[in-house]
Every structure is written in structure tokens, then in C-alpha cells.
Amino acid sequence: xxxxxxxxxxxxxxxxxxxxxxxxxxxxxxxxxxxxxxxxxxxxxxxxxxxxxxxxxxxxxxxxxxxxxxxxxxxxxxxxxxxxxxxxxxxxxxxxxxxxxxxxxxxxxxxxxxxxxxxxxxxxxxxxxxxxxxxxxxxxxxxxxxxxxxxxxxxxxxxxxxxxxxxxxxxxxxxxxxxxxxxxxxxxxxxxxxxxxxxxxxxxxxxxxxxxxxxxxxxxxxxxxxxxxxxxxxxxxxxxxxxxxxxxxxxxxxxxxxxxxxxxxxxxxxxxxxxxxxxxxxxxxxxxxxxxxxxxxxxxxxxxxxxxxxxxx
Numbered sequence: 324x325x326x327x328x329x330x331x332x333x334x335x336x337x338x339x340x341x342x343x344x345x346x347x348x349x350x351x352x353x354x355x356x357x358x359x360x361x362x363x364x365x366x367x368x369x370x371x372x373x374x375x376x377x378x379x380x381x382x383x384x385x386x387x388x389x390x391x392x393x394x395x396x397x398x399x400x401x402x403x404x405x406x407x408x409x410x411x412x413x414x415x416x417x418x419x420x421x422x423x424x425x426x427x428x429x430x431x432x433x434x435x436x437x438x439x440x441x442x443x444x445x446x447x448x449x450x451x452x453x454x455x456x457x458x459x460x461x462x463x464x465x466x467x468x469x470x471x472x473x474x475x476x477x478x479x480x481x482x483x484x485x486x487x488x489x490x491x492x493x494x495x496x497x498x499x500x501x502x503x504x505x506x507x508x509x510x511x512x513x514x515x516x517x518x519x520x521x522x523x524x525x526x527x528x529x530x531x532x533x534x535x536x537x538x539x540x541x542x543x544x545x546x547x548x549x550x551x552x553x554x555x556x557x558x559x560x561x562x563x564x565x566x567x568x569x570x571x572x573x574x575x576x577x578x579x580x581x582x583x584x585x586x587x588x589x590x591x592x593x594x595x596x597x598x599x600x601x602x603x604x605x606x607x608x609x610x611x612x613x614x615x616x617x618x619x620x621x622x623x624x625x626x627x628x629x630x631x632x633x634x635x636x
Contacts, residue, residue: 349563395422514527
């Protein structure tokens with residue numbers, strides 16, 4: 324097996340390198356992540372037909388889009404395990420920023436909706452939340468398309484740039500993603516202020532997810548731009564550093580945001596015991612208000628009935 328790896332093309336060497344096994348480890352983590360993400364995606368699609376609370380249901384399409392972005396991140400890891408060439412270079416520079424922009428845009432859209440819910444207001448409709456997430460990620464798509472088109476039109480300049488130039492361009496291309504991270508951090512922090520305690524736990528998941536993601540990004544960018552040159556490990560460690568940050572952040576998205584959200588949805592679904600019909604058309608707080616109004620009306624009717632009986636006597 325190892326001899327077959329030695330005889331294979333150099334671009335695919337890290338997929339089977341036993342002496343520097345970072346490629347095999349990240350490859351395994353990415354495959355496991357893909358499988359778990361697909362299972363979670365099916366679970367959210369199932370809950371799409373079962374969740375009855377409109378405020379919870381409205382964010383489900385955006386969370387499904389988020390899972391598709393995470394699935395793309397795990398798949399993108401293989402573009403960094405395979406060495407830089409004319410095929411992997413455009414994929415790296417285009418998809419890395421676009422997929423992360425999509426994920427953080429979904430988190431920002433969810434956090435923006437939570438800011439309303441924790442203050443007792445009505446949730447955005449699902450099209451608005453989904454539209455916010457897509458619209459926020461479009462700018463990164465435009466930036467990435469312009470950059471990749473410019474580089475490929477100039478005789479694939481990726482292959483003629485020094486490792487330092489490649490790393491600087493790669494990080495500069497992600498400035499908008501860093502802006503989305505910062506904005507999501509502050510918006511998620513705003514979800515802690517409000518009278519509705521049950522919605523604050525969703526904001527905490529987003530806040531912790533973005534906080535850990537920020538730490539991961541600071542570490543891998545510092546290593547890429549400063550650490551590797553100082554340790555004289557450039558470009559040997561460049562792909563490994565980016566890929567480790569990519570896979571780690573994708574797992575953070577699953578473990579700190581998606582899985583806790585799924586647990587809350589399953590718990591509320593079991594406790595709710597949905598009745599016949601589309602209860603999503605009437606939010607829970609409105610149903611409770613109507614029940615209290617009906618009970619108050621019955622009490623008033625009983626009081627009036629008693630007074631009429633006394634008057635007749």
C-alpha cells in the first residue's frame with residue numbers, strides 16, 4: 324500500500340502518506356463529517372413536516388441551507404489534501420470563502436430573528452430569514468468570482484506565485500467573511516437582552532459557535548502568515564494548517580450549533596404532541612393568548628348568568 328502511494332502522482336500523495344499522516348487523519352474526519360451531516364440533514368428535513376411552532380419552523384429552511392454549507396466544507400477539505408495544481412487552486416480560492424460566508428450568513432440571519440423573539444416580537448417569515456442569509460453571502464460570491472476569473476485569465480497565475488503571495492491573497496480574499504463573523508458575534512450577543520428566556524439559549528449556541536470559530540481563524544491565519552515562515556515550514560505546512568482550520572471549524576458548526584438545535588427541536592416536538600391541521604399558521608404565544616381570552620370570556624359569561632338569575636329572583 325505504501326509503495327503504491329509512493330508510485331502515485333505527487334499531487335495525491337498526502338491522501339495515503341503514512342509518515343506524515345495529517346492527510347489521512349483529516350481525510351477520515353472529513354468523511355465522518357460528511358456522513359453525520361447527511362444524517363442531520365435528513366433529520367431536519369423530517370422535522371420540516373413535524374414542527375408546529377411557527378417561530379421554530381421559520382428558521383428550519385435556513386438551517387438546512389447551513390447544513391448544505393457545512394457539507395460543502397467537509398468536501399472542500401480534499402482540495403487541500405490534494406496538492407495545489409491548476410484544478411484545485413480555483414476550487415480553493417472560490418469555495419473556501421463562499422462556503423464560510425454562507426454558513427456565517429445563516430448564523431447571522433438566525434441571530435437577527437432571535438433579537439426579535441427574545442423581545443417578545445413576531446418572528447420573521449421563513450422567506451425573509453432565508454433571503455437575508457443568501458443576500459449576505461452574495462457579496463463573497465462576487466468577490467471570489469472576480470478574483471478567480473482574473474487569476475485564471477492570466478495563464479493560471481496561482482502556479483507562478485510564491486507561497487507567501489498565495490497566502491496573503493488567500494487571507495485578503497476572506498476579509499468579508501471576517502466581517503460577517505464579527506457582525507454575527509455582536510448580533511448574537513444582543514440576543515441575551517430580552518424578557519423571553521426560552522429563546523436566549525438559541526442565541527447562546529450561536530454566540531459560542533462564532534466565538535470558537537473566531538479563535539480557530541485567528542490561530543490558522545497567524546500560523547499561515549507568521550508561524551510557518553518563522554518555523555521555516557513554508558510551504559510544507561501551509562495546506563495542513565488551512566485544512567485543519569477548515570475541518571475543525573466545520574465540526575464546531577455541527578457540535579456547538581446544529582446538534583444542540585436539533586435536540587431542542589426534538590424535545591419541543593415530543594412535548595408539544597401536535598394536533599391535526601397546520602398549527603404553524605397560529606404561533607404558540609397566540610394560541611395561549613386565545614385560550615386565556617376564551618377562559619376569561621367564559622368566566623365573564625358565568626358571572627353575567629349569575630347576575631341575571633339573581634335579577635329574575
